[in-house]
Amino acid sequence: MEGQPLIGDGRGLYKIHILGNSGTTLATRLSLILGIPHISLDQLFWEPNWKIASEDEFRAKIRVAMEQSPNGWIIDGDYQRRGGVIVQEEATDVIWLNPPLILYFPRIITRTFLRLVGFLPPCSPGCPDTFREVFFSRNSILLWCLTQHGVNRQRGESRMREIGVGVGTQLDNRKMRRIGGWGGALERWIKSVKDMDQEK
Template identity: 30%
Template sequence: MQRVLVIGPCGAGKSTLATILADRLKLPLFHMDQLNWNPGWIESSKDEITSKLHDIVATDRWLIDGTYDGTLGPRLDRADTVIYLDFPISLCVRRLLKRIWTYRGRSRPDMTEGCPERFDIAFLFYLIRWNSGPRIRTEARLKGHEDKMIRLRNPDELQRWMDSLPAVA
C-alpha cells in the first residue's frame, strides 16, 4: 500500500482511519476537506483542486482521505489500494452529529483552520440520502477498480482488517 484512498459516506470515520493508516504505513496524508476548503468555508475552484490533486497523485507515495466524487477518477487511476468504508448510514449520522457537537465552533484536525464545525441541515440531508444518490455515483466510479478495493461494511470488519495488517517498521 503506497498510494491509498479512503472513501465512504460522511461520518464513517475516513479521516480517523486515514490518520492511523498514514502513520502506520509512513505515508504522506492529504485530507480532501483541507484541499477543498479555504478559511471561512470558501470552496476551492475545480481548477484549483484538480491542480493540487494532480501534483499529489503524480508522486509515488500518498494517502488521501475523502470521497469527493468529482475528483475521484484521477485518484482511483493512480491508487493501488481503495479502502471503502461502506458503513450503515444510521451509524454515520450518529457519528456526524457527535462530530458537530464535539468540534462545534472550532475547526477539526482534518479540516482547514478557519472552517469551524457547524450544523448544516443541507449536509445532513446529503448524508441521509447517501444510498439513493452519492453512493450510486461513487460505486459507478469504482467499476473497473474492484481488484484494488477493500470494502468494509461496519466497524468490526474494519477492526479485523486493521488487526490483520502486518507491522511496518
C-alpha cells in the same frame, strides 16, 4: 495479491484512496502504521470562509500533494465530479468504507457538535461550522448525510463492479475493497495491514 489487505505497486509503495464515512479517522491510523502522509481532499477543496477552489485549482493542488509524497500517500475524500477522479486513477488501492447509516450518523452528529464548540478542528482551516449552517441550512452536513447515503452507496457499488478486488470487470485494475458491517471487519482489516507491514 488479492489475499493481501493492500495491493501496492509490487515494490512496497502504497497509494491509498479512502472513500466513505470515517475516512479521515482511518487515513490517520493507516498513516501511522505505514509511515506515509495523510492528505485530506477537504483541506485542498475548501479555502477559508468556505470558498470553493476552482476545478483547475483543485486538480492542481491534488497533483502537487501527490508529487510531494513520492514514497506513497493516503488520501481521503471523494469529490469525483470536481477532480477527485485523479486520486482514484493514481491509487494502488481504493478502500470504500460502507457502514450502516445507523452506525455512522450518530458519529457525524458527535463530530459536528465537537466542531461547533471548538473541541475539534474544522474540516479545513478557516472553515468553522456554525449552528445556522448545521441545523437551518440546505447545506447542512447532517442533511447531506441523510439524503446522500443511498446515492453514495449506489456510486460505490458501481465502482466495485468495475474495479472491485476479485469482482471488477476491469481485470487489470481490480484495486477497490468494500469494508462494511458494524466495525469488526474494519478492525480485522487494520490488523491485517499491521501484520503485513511488520513482515516487510
